[in-house]
Structures are given as structure tokens and as C-alpha cells.
Amino acid sequence: MNTLYNRDLLCTQDWTVDEIERTLELAFDFKARRFDHPLNNCLDRRTFFMFFYNPSVRTRQSFECAATELGGHAQFLEPRSMRLKSAKTAGETVQDAANVMSRYACGIGIRVLETALEYYGQGHELLEEYARWASVPVISMAHDRFHPCQGLADIMGMRMHAGRDPRGKKLLQVWAQGALVRSWCSVQESILINTRLGTDVTLAYPEGYDLDPEVMRWCEENAEESGGRFEVVHDLEEGYRRADFVYSRNWMTSGFYDTARERGVEAAKQREIGLAARHEDWTCTSEWMSLTNDAYFMHCGPVDRGAEVTDEVCDGPRSIVYDIAESRLHVQKAVMALTMAVR
Amino acid sequence: MNTLYNRDLLCTQDWTVDEIERTLELAFDFKARRFDHPLNNCLDRRTFFMFFYNPSVRTRQSFECAATELGGHAQFLEPRSMRLKSAKTAGETVQDAANVMSRYACGIGIRVLETALEYYGQGHELLEEYARWASVPVISMAHDRFHPCQGLADIMGMRMHAGRDPRGKKLLQVWAQGALVRSWCSVQESILINTRLGTDVTLAYPEGYDLDPEVMRWCEENAEESGGRFEVVHDLEEGYRRADFVYSRNWMTSGFYDTARERGVEAAKQREIGLAARHEDWTCTSEWMSLTNDAYFMHCGPVDRGAEVTDEVCDGPRSIVYDIAESRLHVQKAVMALTMAVR
Amino acid sequence: MNTLYNRDLLCTQDWTVDEIERTLELAFDFKARRFDHPLNNCLDRRTFFMFFYNPSVRTRQSFECAATELGGHAQFLEPRSMRLKSAKTAGETVQDAANVMSRYACGIGIRVLETALEYYGQGHELLEEYARWASVPVISMAHDRFHPCQGLADIMGMRMHAGRDPRGKKLLQVWAQGALVRSWCSVQESILINTRLGTDVTLAYPEGYDLDPEVMRWCEENAEESGGRFEVVHDLEEGYRRADFVYSRNWMTSGFYDTARERGVEAAKQREIGLAARHEDWTCTSEWMSLTNDAYFMHCGPVDRGAEVTDEVCDGPRSIVYDIAESRLHVQKAVMALTMAVR
Structure with a gap:
């Protein structure tokens, strides 16, 4: 049984050492059989949402590439082009956004750090709020506290x-x-x-x-x-x-x-x-x-x-x-x- | 025979009640067999263009997800990053854009409303002009008049x-x-x-x-x-x-x-x-x-x-x-x- | 043997007439059998990076569509949303960017011309620098000198x-x-x-x-x-x-x-x-x-x-x-x- 199924990843500290080892083992496996692995189609037609509150080079490239290599598709989303509620503007709550996204996607990645935030820890709080409402895994793509x-x-x-x-x-x-x-x-x-x-x-x-x-x-x-x-x-x-x-x-x-x-x-x-x-x-x-x-x-x-x-x-x-x-x-x-x- | 093949969708009012019912029936079917439907590959390798004159949350997510789940791919296009002709600037006409896009894509989605427009009805006119020149279906992804x-x-x-x-x-x-x-x-x-x-x-x-x-x-x-x-x-x-x-x-x-x-x-x-x-x-x-x-x-x-x-x-x-x-x-x-x- | 395998394309002048003819022949073949060609899956799950220093209409549409039709995926990347080193700002060097991208992708397309440049020829130099460091093909998607x-x-x-x-x-x-x-x-x-x-x-x-x-x-x-x-x-x-x-x-x-x-x-x-x-x-x-x-x-x-x-x-x-x-x-x-x- 896979204890990681449907789990979030905000920090490796939240996972057991066994779970970390299992992940690394599969990563080495994927490297050895990059386009010829039995799990190569495990995200067939599935959508992974990538929310970039901050721009990024390799995080975007590697996540979108990862979804593609597993037969799925990663959508590149930037909050500047979405109407999410903020302290200053009306818009959709994280509760509604996360609930609806869970109906469409197999997972949600979020990147939020540096100048997108007002205080240290705010990014982690945002990820925790997404994780609270989403019924699919929330994966940190780097936030102020951690980068699992x-x-x-x-x-x-x-x-x-x-x-x-x-x-x-x-x-x-x-x-x-x-x-x-x-x-x-x-x-x-x-x-x-x-x-x-x-x-x-x-x-x-x-x-x-x-x-x-x-x-x-x-x-x-x-x-x-x-x-x-x-x-x-x-x-x-x-x-x-x-x-x-x-x-x-x-x-x-x-x-x-x-x-x-x-x-x-x-x-x-x-x-x-x-x-x-x-x-x-x-x-x-x-x-x-x-x-x-x-x-x-x-x-x-x-x-x-x-x-x-x-x-x-x-x-x-x-x-x-x-x-x-x-x-x-x-x-x-x-x-x-x-x-x-x-x- | 499918009377909807190659048809535009600017408003449900343009379709017969039978056509609407057929669409809803297939939608319930897709829901029941989300990743296991005989039509799951019907857009295999096909491209659907999404033109967002206005930003959007779930419209972009759901259309891109829909294309992915049917084996195709939806391209997310924003006119700010394209050289389309406008009243003020030189650029490509809708005639040329729609004709060329019809060579590449299986369909074109357009979202245009609110502050992207100068008067009520202008968005509908733009969709009608795209539909006039495109040889593939034009689908409203919400415009000033309708949201089919x-x-x-x-x-x-x-x-x-x-x-x-x-x-x-x-x-x-x-x-x-x-x-x-x-x-x-x-x-x-x-x-x-x-x-x-x-x-x-x-x-x-x-x-x-x-x-x-x-x-x-x-x-x-x-x-x-x-x-x-x-x-x-x-x-x-x-x-x-x-x-x-x-x-x-x-x-x-x-x-x-x-x-x-x-x-x-x-x-x-x-x-x-x-x-x-x-x-x-x-x-x-x-x-x-x-x-x-x-x-x-x-x-x-x-x-x-x-x-x-x-x-x-x-x-x-x-x-x-x-x-x-x-x-x-x-x-x-x-x-x-x-x-x-x-x- | 295919002499074009792993080759860059900055200008058709760099390829032999035979290589150009072979490419055109395959292009006519792809046109004749658009969704039914033996090479239709040759980029299966592969990622092609598209770097747009300048916006574009049909170049983006046609390249992303091409990757999709070959079973792969083209990532649309704009340097405004990436932290690349420039004359004025700290950031990643082309050496590092090209080396890392070569680990993820099967090829790199670059568009750079017009007002993204300070002098004629600078775009070509940038492509040559990418080509120098990348171990995968670098394809011009239009630059100041050529548009192969x-x-x-x-x-x-x-x-x-x-x-x-x-x-x-x-x-x-x-x-x-x-x-x-x-x-x-x-x-x-x-x-x-x-x-x-x-x-x-x-x-x-x-x-x-x-x-x-x-x-x-x-x-x-x-x-x-x-x-x-x-x-x-x-x-x-x-x-x-x-x-x-x-x-x-x-x-x-x-x-x-x-x-x-x-x-x-x-x-x-x-x-x-x-x-x-x-x-x-x-x-x-x-x-x-x-x-x-x-x-x-x-x-x-x-x-x-x-x-x-x-x-x-x-x-x-x-x-x-x-x-x-x-x-x-x-x-x-x-x-x-x-x-x-x-x-």
C-alpha cells in the first residue's frame, strides 16, 4: 500500500524517512528508464495546475516537463491573470478556488515567496489553506519556508x-x-x-x-x-x-x-x-x-x-x-x- | 448524422433543443466515464486555440483540461502578446488570423467582455467576425452577450x-x-x-x-x-x-x-x-x-x-x-x- | 543515416541542399498524412522549449501545434517571467540555462529580434551562444538575421x-x-x-x-x-x-x-x-x-x-x-x- 497516495508535499519533514526513500528510489528508476518506465503513463490525460505567484526558471520547466513525461499536462497559471481574492480586491476565495480545481485536476503546485509576500511564513500559510480545501495533493514548488x-x-x-x-x-x-x-x-x-x-x-x-x-x-x-x-x-x-x-x-x-x-x-x-x-x-x-x-x-x-x-x-x-x-x-x-x- | 459537426457556439439559442439535449447527454456520459469513454481520444494530437482578451479562472482551467482529457491540447493565447490589428495599431486582420488558425487548429475559443470592449455588443461582433472567416468551429468562452x-x-x-x-x-x-x-x-x-x-x-x-x-x-x-x-x-x-x-x-x-x-x-x-x-x-x-x-x-x-x-x-x-x-x-x-x- | 540528427537550425544556409530537400520532402509527407504518418509519435512525451523574447502570432501557434501533432509538448516561455542574466541584472547565464534545459528537453526554439535587441546581429550571437552550450538542437523561431x-x-x-x-x-x-x-x-x-x-x-x-x-x-x-x-x-x-x-x-x-x-x-x-x-x-x-x-x-x-x-x-x-x-x-x-x- 502506498501511504503517499493523495498526500500533500509542503516540506520533506512532513514525510517519513521511508516515504522519502521510496520517492528517491522511484526517481532513480525514472532516470534509468526515462521514456520506458511502467509508470510512464500514470498521469494519462490528467491535468496538474501550476500556480506561479513568483516567476521561475527551472521549476516551471521541470514540473511541466515531468507532467508531460508521465502522459499528463501541466497548466501554467499566473495569479496576475486570475481573479483571486486578496486583502485589497474582491475575487474568489482560496476555499472556492481549491474546491473547484480539485474537480478538474489531479494535483496543484504552488510557488509563492520573496516579494509576493508581506511577511515570512505567509507563503506557508497560503499553501496550508490550499491544502485544507483541496481534495487533491498540494505540492510546494518553492515557498518562503520550504522547497521539498x-x-x-x-x-x-x-x-x-x-x-x-x-x-x-x-x-x-x-x-x-x-x-x-x-x-x-x-x-x-x-x-x-x-x-x-x-x-x-x-x-x-x-x-x-x-x-x-x-x-x-x-x-x-x-x-x-x-x-x-x-x-x-x-x-x-x-x-x-x-x-x-x-x-x-x-x-x-x-x-x-x-x-x-x-x-x-x-x-x-x-x-x-x-x-x-x-x-x-x-x-x-x-x-x-x-x-x-x-x-x-x-x-x-x-x-x-x-x-x-x-x-x-x-x-x-x-x-x-x-x-x-x-x-x-x-x-x-x-x-x-x-x-x-x-x- | 451529427448536425453539430463543424458548427460554432456563440449562444445556446443558436442550437436546436435537440442539439442542446444531445450535448447534455454526452456531457453526462463523459462524467460517468471520465477517463474511460470511447470518445476519450477524439481530439488526439489536435490543437484548440483559446484567445483570452480577458483573464479568467475556471474558463481557462476547464477548457485546457477538457482538451487534454480528449487527447488534444489547448493553447493559451493572450492578445497582449500578439500583433493583432486594432483601431489604433497596425497588425493582422481577423480575416487573416482566423484563416491561418483554421489551418492549424480544430477549433477556436474566444473570451472577450467587460473592459476589453468599448460598447455592449462589440464582443459578439468580434466572435461573429471570427466565425465568418474561420473554417473551424468558433466557441464562446464568455463574451459580452452570452456564455453558452x-x-x-x-x-x-x-x-x-x-x-x-x-x-x-x-x-x-x-x-x-x-x-x-x-x-x-x-x-x-x-x-x-x-x-x-x-x-x-x-x-x-x-x-x-x-x-x-x-x-x-x-x-x-x-x-x-x-x-x-x-x-x-x-x-x-x-x-x-x-x-x-x-x-x-x-x-x-x-x-x-x-x-x-x-x-x-x-x-x-x-x-x-x-x-x-x-x-x-x-x-x-x-x-x-x-x-x-x-x-x-x-x-x-x-x-x-x-x-x-x-x-x-x-x-x-x-x-x-x-x-x-x-x-x-x-x-x-x-x-x-x-x-x-x-x- | 540522418545527418540532421542533433543539428541546430539558425539559417538554411548552414544546411546542405540535400538536407533542405530531405526536410521539404518530409514536410510534404506530413501534409499528406497529417494525423496518420509513421513519424506521428516521434516526439512522444518529449518537451520542446520555446523562448519568446519577442511576441509572435503564428510562430508560437505553429510550433506548439507541431510539437503536439508529433506527440510531444512545447512549453511557451517568455524571458520576462524568467530570471536570466542580462547586462543590467544578476541572474542565470546562458551557459547554465542551456545546459540545464538540455537535461529536460529534446530541443530549444528561440525568437529574438526587433526591439529586444540593441544592435543588428545581437540576436544571432545569442542563438550561437545557446547553441554552443546546449546539447540538444537550437532552432531559430526568427531572429534578427534569419528565419529558417x-x-x-x-x-x-x-x-x-x-x-x-x-x-x-x-x-x-x-x-x-x-x-x-x-x-x-x-x-x-x-x-x-x-x-x-x-x-x-x-x-x-x-x-x-x-x-x-x-x-x-x-x-x-x-x-x-x-x-x-x-x-x-x-x-x-x-x-x-x-x-x-x-x-x-x-x-x-x-x-x-x-x-x-x-x-x-x-x-x-x-x-x-x-x-x-x-x-x-x-x-x-x-x-x-x-x-x-x-x-x-x-x-x-x-x-x-x-x-x-x-x-x-x-x-x-x-x-x-x-x-x-x-x-x-x-x-x-x-x-x-x-x-x-x-x-
Whole structure:
């Protein structure tokens, strides 16, 4: 029996380790038999709705591609062209939208983060409200708190190169400078799923870049349960030393939404860019990588080259960024098949 | 022989009662065997073009879903991203666009209403021009005058709950307050198809909210022919009393387009909102519903809760709004199959 | 063995005459057996990415339709809704975008011309950069220099009406007035492929409307090799006399991008419109057509009626504009099948 059938996916933390493993196993299967898998037609003629409150490159491409490869179709929907109720305008409630969409579709994907929101956590609340009313699975396509499909793809990429057993392997999850003012979702998902599965996770960032305290607590609990480790450092040398994987990524401070509310989004972005620029050491370079255990370089994409990582590292022989990007397709096919088709 | 093959659908009034019944019958069939119907592949590899001059929630979702479920694909096209000729700009004529599209597609859907237009009736003229030049069916996806697929879905929803025979059953089609300044299309389609099929229709609205006089005349003729009734009242109590169905929906005054031309669209909207707000009794509440014959609550969606209807009624046991929304999918599959595939 | 497998198509000039002929042959085959061809499923579940830096009517319709008819799916992507790196903003590089897309898709189509560019040739450079990094075929969907699928469709339309042998047949490729400020791509592609295949090509335009000198040189070389002729005239009577095909189309002066850089895009457009308006004779009329050998009227669409051609000619019995438009579908199916599926 498939316990994932008709389940939502807002964060991998909501699924058991067995359920995560089952999903990864099917993803590897889909990769091995991309156009020749027994489940290749499991979404035959089915519609998956993709709601993009924020634009995206690979999330849209990989989800629409995943539905196509399973015989279904993903509709690309942008709220700007829909009359949904908001705080300011009349329109349809989430209750009505989710109920009606459940009559048409096999699942609903939602992306909402960054400047589409007024405070941290609002995106997660919106997904929870959709999930409450929808009778079909609601899948996060990245929201302010989590990015479960990215987390699954990270693990798939790591396993492709370093095998299935994470015990004793060190992942450095490191903040990086940059001008793109990223949400916390990919980073939080990575440290959650890695501590869950037993990787030793070192989270490194300059003072002032604290993440969600609840996620920190879960990471500690995860590590304890899985037998892995979880530590936070503010020193780059300590972070890079003997790492087996390095995942270098910019994220915003917790002050972003307050500033945006008070002084506008553009001012908030400029403030973040100014703050980030103070930490010019925080780029993943060959020098830093030389401290590692010949680590693989990871990133969720799109890569902000020159800020998050140098070309030399990103194009080097230990970079697995394209394999991780490709893995998005396979894990999403697995998530869709298991939550929407396989009973 | 299928008399609907290669026919347009601008209004159900253009089809015979037999053709309407055949469509509804196939729609119920599609519902019963959603992914297992002999016609499930009747649009195999075919393209249906959807032209959205105005944005939409469920019309886009349900049409694209319908094409997918029949093995075809619906292309979502927005004129903002196409170079069509307009009064102000050079570009392609409808003649050329419709002729070329007929070479690619099995059918063309068009949505044009509200602020995309300069006067009432202009949308219908545009559809007629497309229909004139296209050699494939042109289907209204809601335009200023009519919304035939909504009308068919309304009937399907009514029959799901109250059986096939409408004789002696009273539908209250009632104006409601609201800030969304709706076109007349859904309401006019509902009273046309209901008088056509023999329902007793009572149209209720405050003074000043007259609809299209030609549609009124057709409704009278329809009722005479079908043996149903058609009456207009301006009193809520009279309207609600002993109704079997209540369909509460806002619509604009006939002065909207004149005001928009003279003082701009925003001023015209504000004027409508101001006018509508004077009629605070005109919301469908449990109190009003208590006068009825335990009526079903109907709506074409999106529902403007708190204005057109209270949550209590809309979420109550006699609300059939989600079934009507679902019916959009089934009737549109039937319309597409009969006009584009079944010879 | 299919030498076109995994090849890019930026210009027909990059393909051998044999490869062009093979493509046209398959296109005629696809037309003859539109929904019943052995290759009808050759893109089964495959994704083709369409990048539209500029909007389009029939290019989007025909490419998405082509993918659907081959069993695949074309994703409609607009860079406005993607975070690609530009000169001004941080974002993903073409290197990363093309590498990742190659993991998801069987091919990448790109349209970039007119006001999306800062100088003539920049669009071609962008396509070359995509082609450099992508491991799947990159297909031009019209860029500043070339429009290969239009060129193939032109030939297909000509052959439908005038047979396969172009020897001794004269094509008049003539500049026309108009307010749409067209790129050079369709015209340059037409004279390249026609000289390549042996048509006698006369290019006619008023002084000041010179095209790309390198393309001119290639046309001369093509004509020499194919045994056709290539001449440039600035006189309409000379151009129309004894023509077998007339292709009347507006294009911009070479000064457009300089003016746009110096004084803005709108000023550059106005300047072009002003310059074009000086040449009021340069419209294809019945009078001019009476000088020809009962020529077929050709156009790539969308037709700017009243400027590029009169209604009388465009709607007349020798107009083949809709057949050429339809041919876009068939040649694009052939290009996709040969570059992405047939080994």
C-alpha cells in the first residue's frame, strides 16, 4: 500500500524517512528508464495546475516537463491573470478556488515567496489553506519556508556521485554574498532533509543571517534521531575544512520583510544588497575548496556566478549542479506518480 | 448524422433543443466515464486555440483540461502578446488570423467582455467576425452577450440534483450587489437556456438593471414555445417565494460603457459600485432562502461571498456551485467532441 | 543515416541542399498524412522549449501545434517571467540555462529580434551562444538575421502551386511601405534559400534600404552555384516585369538600431515610419501585378494590408499566403522530427 497516495508535499519533514526513500528510489528508476518506465503513463490525460505567484526558471520547466513525461499536462497559471481574492480586491476565495480545481485536476503546485509576500511564513500559510480545501495533493514548488522537491533533488545528486550512505560525510551549507536576495526555502529544505537522512551538516553564515528558529530546532532533533550531526559556525575556515559537499547560496536577513513593509520592497532589496556586500570573503572559491575533502560543489540554481561561487569551481570537475538540476525532473515525476497516481 | 459537426457556439439559442439535449447527454456520459469513454481520444494530437482578451479562472482551467482529457491540447493565447490589428495599431486582420488558425487548429475559443470592449455588443461582433472567416468551429468562452458553456453547465448541475424534467420548477435569477461589475453574459445565457428547456424563470432586479431587450424578447418566445414561464419582478419577496433554484449574481447597468467612454473605465467601475451599494437587501441570505421551496443555490463562479451570497448559503447543504463548476468540464468536452470530432 | 540528427537550425544556409530537400520532402509527407504518418509519435512525451523574447502570432501557434501533432509538448516561455542574466541584472547565464534545459528537453526554439535587441546581429550571437552550450538542437523561431522555418515554408508554398523545378522562374522580393518596422530575417532567409535552390531572385528596394552585405555576398555565391540568378534593382517596373512570384514585405533601414540607441526605440520607430511613408508607390497592387507573368503573391504574415499589399491582390486567386502559413506547421514538424527524433 502506498501511504503517499493523495498526500500533500509542503516540506520533506512532513514525510517519513521511508516515504522519502521510496520517492528517491522511484526517481532513480525514472532516470534509468526515462521514456520506458511502467509508470510512464500514470498521469494519462490528467491535468496538474501550476500556480506561479513568483516567476521561475527551472521549476516551471521541470514540473511541466515531468507532467508531460508521465502522459499528463501541466497548466501554467499566473495569479496576475486570475481573479483571486486578496486583502485589497474582491475575487474568489482560496476555499472556492481549491474546491473547484480539485474537480478538474489531479494535483496543484504552488510557488509563492520573496516579494509576493508581506511577511515570512505567509507563503506557508497560503499553501496550508490550499491544502485544507483541496481534495487533491498540494505540492510546494518553492515557498518562503520550504522547497521539498529541491531537497529531494539535492539528495539525488549527492547519491549519484557519493553513494547512498551519508554517514560520516560532511555537508557545508554556506551563506554567500550576492545581489539576488534569496528566500530561505532551498537552504532550509537542504539542512532538514540532510540531517534527517544522517548527513553531518555544518551551517555557516555571518552574524545576522539567522534562519527560522523552528527549522534549527528540527535540524537538531533530526540529527539526534538519524545519528548525524548538526552544527552552526560563523567561520569559513571551520566550515570548509574536510567538507565532502559544499552548497554555497545567498539568503536574505530576517529583517527583509519588516523593511519592505516600512520602506518598500526596493529599499528592502537595496538594504540586503548593501549588507551582503560587506562579506566579500563569502564566495566559494578554489582556495576555500582546497580545505575540503575534495568536496562536490552543489547549488539549487540559478547560480549567481562571481558572487555565490567562482566560475572555476562551478565549471570544475567536482561541480554537480547540472546533475542536481536534472534530478528535479526525476524526483518531481516520482512525487507526482506517488501522490497522484499509484494507489 | 451529427448536425453539430463543424458548427460554432456563440449562444445556446443558436442550437436546436435537440442539439442542446444531445450535448447534455454526452456531457453526462463523459462524467460517468471520465477517463474511460470511447470518445476519450477524439481530439488526439489536435490543437484548440483559446484567445483570452480577458483573464479568467475556471474558463481557462476547464477548457485546457477538457482538451487534454480528449487527447488534444489547448493553447493559451493572450492578445497582449500578439500583433493583432486594432483601431489604433497596425497588425493582422481577423480575416487573416482566423484563416491561418483554421489551418492549424480544430477549433477556436474566444473570451472577450467587460473592459476589453468599448460598447455592449462589440464582443459578439468580434466572435461573429471570427466565425465568418474561420473554417473551424468558433466557441464562446464568455463574451459580452452570452456564455453558452456556462448555460449548459447550469442545466447539468440542476439536473444532477433535481432530475431532468424542469416543468413546474421555478428558477429565481436574481441580481445581487457586489463590487466586481459583472457582464451580462452568464445571466442572459441562463434565462435563455432555461426558458428554452421549459423551466419557469423569474428574473428579479432593482430598477435600473434592465438587460438586453432582444434577450428579453427571446426569453418570452422561448417560454411560450416550451410551455414554461418567464416573468420579471423588482421585489425580492416575490422573487424568492417558492423558488426551486436561486441563482444570485451581480451585473452592471446598461450605462457602464457610456460612462467608461466619457469618463474612463475606472470612473465607470466606481459609479457601478456606488449604484450597487444602494441595494443592500440584494444578497442571497438564509432568510431569503427560507421563503423558497428548499431551493438549490446556483452560481457560475467566481462567487463574490458576502455580496452575492452569504457564506452560510454558499457552504450550505443545498449549494450546488461546485457541481456546476465541475460541469463546465464535462459540457465543454461534449461541445468540443460534437463540433470538432464526431461526424 | 540522418545527418540532421542533433543539428541546430539558425539559417538554411548552414544546411546542405540535400538536407533542405530531405526536410521539404518530409514536410510534404506530413501534409499528406497529417494525423496518420509513421513519424506521428516521434516526439512522444518529449518537451520542446520555446523562448519568446519577442511576441509572435503564428510562430508560437505553429510550433506548439507541431510539437503536439508529433506527440510531444512545447512549453511557451517568455524571458520576462524568467530570471536570466542580462547586462543590467544578476541572474542565470546562458551557459547554465542551456545546459540545464538540455537535461529536460529534446530541443530549444528561440525568437529574438526587433526591439529586444540593441544592435543588428545581437540576436544571432545569442542563438550561437545557446547553441554552443546546449546539447540538444537550437532552432531559430526568427531572429534578427534569419528565419529558417519561414524560408522552408516559402519554398513549400511555391512548390505546392508552381511545381518543384525553380529554374527560369523569377521571384521578386520587394520592399514595401508600412508602419510595422520589420526585421530583415524573413526577407534575408527567402533570398538565401531561393538563390540556393536555383530560383532567379530579383531584390527590389528604394535607396537606403540595403540589407546585410554578407547575406548579399552569399546570395551571389548561391546563384552562381545553383545556376540561378540574383540581382538588385531600385525600380519597381523592372522588378515586377515577368515575375512568377512576388513577395512584398516591409523592412527597416540599417539605421534603426543606431537611432534607437541614441534617441530611444520610439523615436527610431517614428523615424522609420516617416522614411517608409516617402515611398508610396511601394505597395503591391493589381496594377503592378499586371506586369508579371500572372505571379503568385507571397507573404510570411502577418500581412500589413493596405501598406504591403492591397486587399485585392491579397484576397485574389493567385495569393498563396494561407498555404505558406500552413506550410510553417509542416516544415516545423519535419525540422523537429529530423533534428530531434530520427537517427
